[in-house]
Amino acid sequence: MMNPLKQLEMLKNKGRPVIACFPLYPPLALFHSMGLTPVVIWGLRGHVAGTEASDRHLPSYTCSVARHLTEFILTDARDLIDGIFMYNACDTLRNLPEIMLDQLNDAGRGPGIPFFRMHLPMTSRDQTDASGYLKNEIRSLTQNLSDCFGAGFSSEKFQNSVALYQRMRALALAAQDQVAAGRLGFLDFVEVMQAGAFMPVEDHLRALEDLTAGAGTHNADASRPPEDKTIGVMISGILPPPPSVISAIAAAGMTIVADDIAPFYRSYAVMPAPMSDPAEYYAKFYDDHYPCPTLLYSGDRRPAALIDRIRQSRAGAMIFIGEKFCEYEYFEFPFLEKKLAEMGIPSLLLEIAIEDNAHTAAHNARIAAFAEMIKN
Amino acid sequence: MASFQKTEAGRSLSLVVRDAYMDLHTRAAKGAFVIWIAINVPAEIFLGFDNVVYGVPESHAALNAAKGIGALQCEKAERIGYSMDLCSYARIDIGCVSDNFADSPTFGLPRPHLLVSNTNNCSLLTKWFDVHHREMGVPHFILDVPFCYTPQQQKDRDYIVAQFHDLIRIIEKMSGRQCDMEKVRQAVSHTDEGIGWWKKFLGYAEHRPSGITAFDSFVQMAPFLVARGTPRFVKHYRLLAEETGARVAAGDFPVPDEKYRLFWDNIAPWHQLRDMSASLAALKANIVGATYTSCIGTVEGSFDRYPYDGGDPLAMLARTQNCYVCPHGMALRGKAMAEAVKRLGIDGIVFAGNRSCKPYSLTQFDQQRKMARALGVPSVMIEVDHADVRKYNRENTFTRLEALIENIDMQRSARMSA
Numbered sequence: 001m002m003n004p005l006k007q008l009e010m011l012k013n014k015g016r017p018v019i020a021c022f023p024l025y026p027p028l029a030l031f032h033s034m035g036l037t038p039v040v041i042w043g044l045r046g047h048v049a050g051t052e053a054s055d056r057h058l059p060s061y062t063c064s065v066a067r068h069l070t071e072f073i074l075t076d077a078r079d080l081i082d083g084i085f086m087y088n089a090c091d092t093l094r095n096l097p098e099i100m101l102d103q104l105n106d107a108g109r110g111p112g113i114p115f116f117r118m119h120l121p122m123t124s125r126d127q128t129d130a131s132g133y134l135k136n137e138i139r140s141l142t143q144n145l146s147d148c149f150g151a152g153f154s155s156e157k158f159q160n161s162v163a164l165y166q167r168m169r170a171l172a173l174a175a176q177d178q179v180a181a182g183r184l185g186f187l188d189f190v191e192v193m194q195a196g197a198f199m200p201v202e203d204h205l206r207a208l209e210d211l212t213a214g215a216g217t218h219n220a221d222a223s224r225p226p227e228d229k230t231i232g233v234m235i236s237g238i239l240p241p242p243p244s245v246i247s248a249i250a251a252a253g254m255t256i257v258a259d260d261i262a263p264f265y266r267s268y269a270v271m272p273a274p275m276s277d278p279a280e281y282y283a284k285f286y287d288d289h290y291p292c293p294t295l296l297y298s299g300d301r302r303p304a305a306l307i308d309r310i311r312q313s314r315a316g317a318m319i320f321i322g323e324k325f326c327e328y329e330y331f332e333f334p335f336l337e338k339k340l341a342e343m344g345i346p347s348l349l350l351e352i353a354i355e356d357n358a359h360t361a362a363h364n365a366r367i368a369a370f371a372e373m374i375k376n
Numbered sequence: 377m378a379s380f381q382k383t384e385a386g387r388s389l390s391l392v393v394r395d396a397y398m399d400l401h402t403r404a405a406k407g408a409f410v411i412w413i414a415i416n417v418p419a420e421i422f423l424g425f426d427n428v429v430y431g432v433p434e435s436h437a438a439l440n441a442a443k444g445i446g447a448l449q450c451e452k453a454e455r456i457g458y459s460m461d462l463c464s465y466a467r468i469d470i471g472c473v474s475d476n477f478a479d480s481p482t483f484g485l486p487r488p489h490l491l492v493s494n495t496n497n498c499s500l501l502t503k504w505f506d507v508h509h510r511e512m513g514v515p516h517f518i519l520d521v522p523f524c525y526t527p528q529q530q531k532d533r534d535y536i537v538a539q540f541h542d543l544i545r546i547i548e549k550m551s552g553r554q555c556d557m558e559k560v561r562q563a564v565s566h567t568d569e570g571i572g573w574w575k576k577f578l579g580y581a582e583h584r585p586s587g588i589t590a591f592d593s594f595v596q597m598a599p600f601l602v603a604r605g606t607p608r609f610v611k612h613y614r615l616l617a618e619e620t621g622a623r624v625a626a627g628d629f630p631v632p633d634e635k636y637r638l639f640w641d642n643i644a645p646w647h648q649l650r651d652m653s654a655s656l657a658a659l660k661a662n663i664v665g666a667t668y669t670s671c672i673g674t675v676e677g678s679f680d681r682y683p684y685d686g687g688d689p690l691a692m693l694a695r696t697q698n699c700y701v702c703p704h705g706m707a708l709r710g711k712a713m714a715e716a717v718k719r720l721g722i723d724g725i726v727f728a729g730n731r732s733c734k735p736y737s738l739t740q741f742d743q744q745r746k747m748a749r750a751l752g753v754p755s756v757m758i759e760v761d762h763a764d765v766r767k768y769n770r771e772n773t774f775t776r777l778e779a780l781i782e783n784i785d786m787q788r789s790a791r792m793s794a
Binding site for chain 2: 057094098297303
C-alpha cells in the first residue's frame with residue numbers, strides 16, 4: 001500500500017538528497033544521474049490528512065493537486081526533502097514557490113530548501129525554434145544542481161539513468177497491456193504506479209517487475225479481470241480516478257483497456273533514446289512528449305493522439321476523469337467529446353473534487369447508467 | 377455621492393470604442409487580415425502592417441459583462457459543455473461565437489484569419505484560443521512569456537523578441553503584406569506618450585479627496601485595448617488627464633466627502649461598477665487605485681511608467697510583457713502594491729478573490745498578510761467574479777466592505793488615543 005510519508009522517510013534514511021518535484025513531467029533522469037532521488041508530489045488524494053495548512057494560503061477553488069502538494073510540503077514532507085523543483089506546468093503551480101518558500105523560511109528552515117525552476121517553452125514548435133532556449137534552461141539547471149549538491153555531471157551516469165527510466169517506462173507499458181488483456185487489475189497497476197512516484201527508480205522497477213511477473217494473481221474484486229462481454233473503456237484525466245470509481249467501473253461491467261492519465265500513459269508513452277548531453281536529450285524529450293493539455297505546444301497533436309489510442313486499444317467508450325478546477329483539461333472536454341461522438345464512441349465526464357473520496361454514490365450511479373446505456 | 381455625468385473624456389471614450397469596432401468591422405468586410413489577440417499581445421506590431429486589424433475577445437467579453445449580458449453569454453457556453461468553473465471571459469467569448477455573436481453589443485468580432493494568444497497573464501488563454509483554433513480551423517500562434525519571480529532576465533527578453541519576429545514573419549506570409557518597422561516604432565511611441573497621460577490621470581488619485589475613482593480608471597482602460605499605438609490613443613488620454621486635472625483644480629471630486637481611501641487588487645468587477653462605486657461613495661469610501669490599472673506601461677515590481685527610449689520597438693514591447701500583475705511573482709507584486717499604498721495614502725485594501733482568474737487570486741491570502749505586516753494597513757477579502765454576476769453576492773461583499781471600514785475606524789481611534 002502506498003504511503004508517501006513513510007516512503008519519503010525511507011528515502012531520507014538512505015542518504016541521497018531527495019528532490020521534491022512539482023508535477024507533471026520533470027527531468028527525472030537528470031536528477032537521478034546527479035545523485036538525487038526525485039519524487040513527484042502528486043497522487044496524494046487519501047494520503048494527506050486534510051488541507052488545513054494549504055487552506056491558509058490557497059483559495060478553495062484551487063485544484064486538489066495544488067492543495068495536496070502544498071499541504072504535504074508544508075507539513076509532513078518539510079523535514080524530509082532537500083530541494084524542490086518546478087517548471088511552468090500550469091498557472092496554479094507557478095504561483096506556489098513563493099508561498100512555500102515564505103512558509104518554509106518562516107518556520108526557521110532559513111534558506112535551507114533550495115528551489116530549482118525551469119521554463120519549458122510552450123510556443124508551438126512549428127512557429128518558433130525554442131530549442132536553444134530550452135537547452136540553456138537545462139544547462140542552467142544542471143549547473144545549479146551541481147553547485148547546490150556538489151555532484152558533478154557525468155554523461156555516462158546520465159545515460160545510465162535514462163536507461164533505467166526507459167526500462168521503468170517499458171515495464172509500465174507492459175503492465176498496461178496486461179491490464180488491457182485482463183490479466184492484471186487496474187487498481188493494482190494504479191497502486192504500483194502511484195507508489196513509484198515516491199520511490200527510487202530502481203525500486204519502482206522491481207515493483208513493476210513483481211507486478212508484471214505476478215499478473216493473474218492480483219485480481220481483487222474491485223479490479224476483476226474482464227469477463228466475456230465486458231465493455232472496454234479508456235480513461236483520461238490529469239489524475240487516475242479514486243479507487244471507488246475504479247471499482248464502480250468494474251462493477252458496471254467495464255474493463256479499463258487503456259489510459260490517458262497524466263502520471264501514467266502520458267508520462268511514459270514516448271521517451272527518446274539515451275544521449276550523452278541532457279540539453280539535447282530533454283529538448284527531444286519535451287518536443288516529442290505524448291500530448292497533454294498542459295503542454296500547450298502539443299495541442300495540435302492531442303486529439304489525434306487520443307483517437308489513435310482509443311482505436312489501438314479497441315476501447316468502446318471513454319470516461320473523462322475531470323479534476324475539479326483543472327481548466328487545462330476542461331477547456332478540451334467538449335471538443336474531444338464531440339470528436340468521439342462523431343466516431344460513435346460514447347463518453348462520460350466525471351468530475352472529481354477534493355473531497356470526492358467519500359462522495360461516491362453519484363459517481364457510481366452515473367457509471368452504472370453509462371454502462372447500461374452502452375449495453376442497450 | 378458619486379456623480380455619473382458624462383465628461384468630455386467619457387464621451388470621447390464612447391467614440392473611441394465605437395469607432396474602433398466600426399473600423400474593425402468595416403475593414404474586415406473590405407478584406408483586411410483579421411487577428412484575434414489575447415489582451416496583452418502587443419498590438420503595436422499589427423500597426424506595422426497596412427491592412428491588418430485586430431479584435432480582442434477579452435475586451436469584448438468585458439464589454440458584454442459591463443452591459444449586463446455576461447451571464448447570458450456564459451450560459452450559451454455552458455450549454456455546449458464548457459464548465460462553469462472556466463474563466464467567465466472565456467465562457468462569454470465561446471458563448472458569443474457559438475451563436476455568431478447574436479447578442480453582442482458590438483456586432484461581435486469579424487471572423488479571424490489568425491489567433492494570437494499568450495501565456496503571460498495566463499496559459500489558459502492558449503487553451504481558450506485553442507477552442508477557436510479547433511472549431512474554426514484558424515491558425516493559432518502562441519506567444520510564450522516566461523513568468524518572472526525576479527526582474528525579467530535578458531535570456532527571456534531575447535526569447536520573446538525572437539517570437540515577435542516569428543509572429544511578424546507569419547503575418548507577412550499569411551497576409552501577403554510587409555511589416556514596416558518604422559510604423560511599429562511610431563506605434564510604440566504613441567502608446568508610450570498615451571501612457572504618460574494615463575499615468576498623469578491615475579496620479580490625481582494622490583489628491584485628497586481623490587480626483588478619480590478606480591471605477592473611472594477601469595472604464596477608461598478600453599482605449600488601451602482597442603486603440604493603442606495610435607494618435608487617437610494619445611489624444612484621448614491627454615483629454616482625460618487634462619479634464620481630470622481641471623476638475624481637481626475646480627474642486628470637483630467624485631467622492632467629495634471622501635473619508636476612506638481604498639485600494640483594489642484584481643480585475644474590475646465589470647457587472648458591478650456603478651453599484652459598487654455608488655454604494656461605496658455613500659459610505660464615504662473611494663477605491664482610489666487598483667493594481668489592475670496601475671500596472672499598465674510599467675515593468676514588473678513597480679507601477680512607475682517605463683519610458684520608451686526610441687530604440688528597438690520590439691525590445692521595448694518585450695521588456696514590458698511581464699508588467700501585468702499575473703506574469704510575475706508575489707514578491708514583485710507586493711513591492712509595487714506597497715509603494716502604491718504608501719503613495720496614495722491608502723486606508724484599506726480590498727483583495728477581490730476571483731474564481732475566474734486564479735493567477736490573480738492565488739497569492740492573495742499571503743499578500744494580505746504581507747501587507748498587514750509590512751504596512752499595518754487593514755484589508756478585506758471579498759469574492760467577485762469579474763464577468764459572471766452569478767458568482768457574486770452583494771450582501772456578503774458589502775458586509776465585508778463595511779467591516780473593513782469599521783476596522784479602519786478602529787485603527788484611527790486607537791491612533792488618536794495613543
